[in-house]
Amino acid sequence: MEQATGTVIGLIAGYYDVQTPKGVERTRARGVFRKKKEKPTVGDRVEIQIDDQGMSYLVKILPRKNRIGRPAVANVSHVLLVISAVEPDFSVALLDRFLTFFAWQKVKVSIYLSKTDLVDTAKLTEIKEILAYYQKIGYAVFTDPSKMKLETQLGAGEIWTLAGQSGAGKSTLLNKLKRDANQATGEISQSLNRGRHTTRKVELFKLGAGFLADTPGFSAIDLTPIKLTETADYFVEFKQLSAGCKFRSCQHINEPKCAVKEQLAENKILPSRYEDYLAIREEISEGRLPEYLK
Ligand SMILES: Nc1nc2c(ncn2[C@@H]2O[C@H](COP(=O)(O)OP(=O)(O)OP(=O)(O)O)[C@@H](O)[C@H]2O)c(=O)[nH]1
Numbered sequence: 001m002e003q004a005t006g007t008v009i010g011l012i013a014g015y016y017d018v019q020t021p022k023g024v025e026r027t028r029a030r031g032v033f034r035k036k037k038e039k040p041t042v043g044d045r046v047e048i049q050i051d052d053q054g055m056s057y058l059v060k061i062l063p064r065k066n067r068i069g070r071p072a073v074a075n076v077s078h079v080l081l082v083i084s085a086v087e088p089d090f091s092v093a094l095l096d097r098f099l100t101f102f103a104w105q106k107v108k109v110s111i112y113l114s115k116t117d118l119v120d121t122a123k124l125t126e127i128k129e130i131l132a133y134y135q136k137i138g139y140a141v142f143t144d145p146s147k148m149k150l151e152t153q154l155g156a157g158e159i160w161t162l163a164g165q166s167g168a169g170k171s172t173l174l175n176k177l178k179r180d181a182n183q184a185t186g187e188i189s190q191s192l193n194r195g196r197h198t199t200r201k202v203e204l205f206k207l208g209a210g211f212l213a214d215t216p217g218f219s220a221i222d223l224t225p226i227k228l229t230e231t232a233d234y235f236v237e238f239k240q241l242s243a244g245c246k247f248r249s250c251q252h253i254n255e256p257k258c259a260v261k262e263q264l265a266e267n268k269i270l271p272s273r274y275e276d277y278l279a280i281r282e283e284i285s286e287g288r289l290p291e292y293l294k
């Protein structure tokens with residue numbers, strides 16, 4: 001009997017395709033999962049066994065870092081967030097919601113601004129100035145997919161997925177990324193295309209040293225499970241500044257000697273960031289779902 005560790009890259013009609021160092025193994029989950037109501041998810045790190053008859057079984061799911069999106073992907077380490085310049089209109093409120101959600105899920109984010117060809121120079125400059133703030137606080141920002149060089153950015157075994165509002169351009173970007181990846185690995189892409197019209201849900205395809213999920217990813221998020229007092233931790237620049245606040249548990253609202261409020265007064269924090277912080281807190285404290293999730 002052989003044993004291996006790998007990553008679930010696809011679910012096809014009850015089978016789990018697992019990428020191991022030696023190649024892709026099509027496995028069946030052991031019955032034990034059904035009893036435990038545990039279900040392997042694409043992205044899971046798993047242990048497999050290949051018995052002497054050559055049958056492959058998925059025998060163990062290793063602990064997950066997260067499980068997000070619909071269809072779900074496990075162990076997502078990075079999201080490529082697609083935000084459109086127009087159609088739908090560029091929205092910092094939406095951007096801040098996504099960034100808060102992913103910070104909470106311990107997922108890194110790179111931002112891709114789509115549809116720059118549909119706005120005039122003045123509008124584009126205005127948007128780019130706003131995005132420069134996000135770059136300053138640590139998010140990578142791209143406006144040209146051919147300059148992203150995504151394949152060089154995925155660390156070994158990392159799983160990336162796309163996110164963004166409906167119509168933002170996720171599928172368009174994904175198709176381009178897949179075409180580029182296919183050109184690099186013609187043979188693999190052929191085998192991944194198998195079963196496209198069966199019960200396929202989500203698959204991972206190889207991109208650089210890691211994987212990209214081949215679904216448009218999620219377009220709506222729910223922030224209400226976040227703890228109110230933790231919200232500030234997910235605004236990365238607030239979290240950094242909070243070391244300088246007088247109170248350790250400062251919520252940056254009415255507390256004296258608050259480093260965040262000081263920076264805000266000096267215009268070093270984007271005013272819309274702070275407004276969105278308050279708006280998200282309100283949404284969380286009222287347990288209210290945003291319009292687009294209803
Ligand atoms: N001009 C222009 N059109 C774009 C660009 N990106 C996407 N589009 C168009 O915008 C529309 C929506 O793009 P999609 O890629 O389907 O958007 P999506 O985010 O996958 O949308 P959902 O599937 O609803 O979540 C399509 O008609 C695309 O052709 C772009 O950079 N420039």
Ligand SMILES: [Zn+2]
Nearest residue numbers: 245250252258
């Ligand atoms: Zn503070």
